[in-house]
Amino acid sequence: MNDNETINISQNIEQPFQYKRGGLQKNNYLLDETTEWPCPLCNPNSQHPNQDKHLKTERGVLGVVKCKKCSLIRINPRLTNPDAVYHGKEKDYFEEFKLIIEGKKEHHRDRNYLEDLNTISKYKPGHAEFLDIGTNTGSFLRLARNRKWNLTGIEPSKSLSNLAKEWWGLNIINSFLENAELPTNHYDIVTMTDVFEHIVNPNELLQKVSSIIKKDGILFIKVPNGKFNLFKHVVRKKVLGREGTNDYDAYEHVCHYSDTTLKQILKKNNFNVLECKIALPVQIPMWHEHVGQYYQYKAPFFLDWKGSLGRSALYHLSKIERIMCCGRIGHLAPNIICIARPSK
Numbered sequence: 373m374n375d376n377e378t379i380n381i382s383q384n385i386e387q388p389f390q391y392k393r394g395g396l397q398k399n400n401y402l403l404d405e406t407t408e409w410p411c412p413l414c415n416p417n418s419q420h421p422n423q424d425k426h427l428k429t430e431r432g433v434l435g436v437v438k439c440k441k442c443s444l445i446r447i448n449p450r451l452t453n454p455d456a457v458y459h460g461k462e463k464d465y466f467e468e469f470k471l472i473i474e475g476k477k478e479h480h481r482d483r484n485y486l487e488d489l490n491t492i493s494k495y496k497p498g499h500a501e502f503l504d505i506g507t508n509t510g511s512f513l514r515l516a517r518n519r520k521w522n523l524t525g526i527e528p529s530k531s532l533s534n535l536a537k538e539w540w541g542l543n544i545i546n547s548f549l550e551n552a553e554l555p556t557n558h559y560d561i562v563t564m565t566d567v568f569e570h571i572v573n574p575n576e577l578l579q580k581v582s583s584i585i586k587k588d589g590i591l592f593i594k595v596p597n598g599k600f601n602l603f604k605h606v607v608r609k610k611v612l613g614r615e616g617t618n619d620y621d622a623y624e625h626v627c628h629y630s631d632t633t634l635k636q637i638l639k640k641n642n643f644n645v646l647e648c649k650i651a652l653p654v655q656i657p658m659w660h661e662h663v664g665q666y667y668q669y670k671a672p673f674f675l676d677w678k679g680s681l682g683r684s685a686l687y688h689l690s691k692i693e694r695i696m697c698c699g700r701i702g703h704l705a706p707n708i709i710c711i712a713r714p715s716k
């Protein structure tokens with residue numbers, strides 16, 4: 373099936389429509405497209421059978437498992453090349469973004485991106501060398517342009533790199549971070565916004581970041597909260613009596629960090645966490661359920677008022693939950709931000 377044309381998710385109870393996207397997502401994968409891998413947090417170099425607790429299966433063969441030793445949730449088996457989904461056609465991405473490029477609409481994540489940039493500004497408000505890893509189409513980095521930062525993005529997808537350059541005039545390196553020749557001890561700010569959960573070699577990537585970031589630089593990471601995905605999964609199964617088919621976005625999100633496991637992998641790779649906080653929920657654009665096309669700009673409130681109010685309510689409740697959990701981020705928080713500094 374060529375999902376560049378149409379994504380048929382009619383078997384998906386939550387999204388029972390067909391719609392078109394720029395990426396190359398598929399509903400179902402085959403085992404020969406997958407790879408078994410050990411827990412990257414507690415046991416990256418060996419396979420221990422029976423170390424994982426199986427939670428569910430998504431998209432045919434992608435297992436959602438929880439490490440019995442360190443509690444990190446990951447996808448095992450995972451897609452061998454989960455980044456391949458981002459190698460879609462430029463003209464299809466253009467269809468998703470065209471009103472944003474033309475300046476007629478905001479991106480649905482702009483509120484989230486501005487929150488991220490304001491957090492970063494608290495630490496580095498002045499002139500700074502800024503590297504964004506996994507820039508995608510540049511929707512995040514474009515909002516950083518009118519500050520005092522010298523911006524560079526790095527993005528492995530050729531089509532997305534081209535679009536970030538063409539649409540927003542951004543300086544983009546088309547490469548995986550590990551393969552790029554970058555100056556050592558150079559960057560004041562390194563960001564991974566909605567990226568780290570995609571990374572299949574997080575230890576190697578953090579080691580590379582450690583080599584290019586300045587001693588007093590900051591690493592900004594924002595990920596979906598793994599505990600929140602677990603919460604959605606359990607509520608659907610136990611309360612609603614059905615399994616969600618896409619609670620973990622298993623085709624692309626290979627690790628599902630909590631605040632604890634995120635802090636642990638940062639510490640293991642010589643980063644000290646300065647701050648960990650709950651980030652705003654992403655209000656998903658709902659156009660695809662009504663017009664058959666996935667647009668990246670916000671849909672009117674009435675198209676998804678229940679979902680929108682529900683996400684906002686859980687976000688506010690998550691702050692109360694955190695107080696009750698003595699500062700730990702719990703199951704209601706949608707996203708986690710961590711700011712870290714090298715301990716080298």
Ligand SMILES: [Zn+2]
Nearest residue numbers: 411414439442
């Ligand atoms: Zn583990």
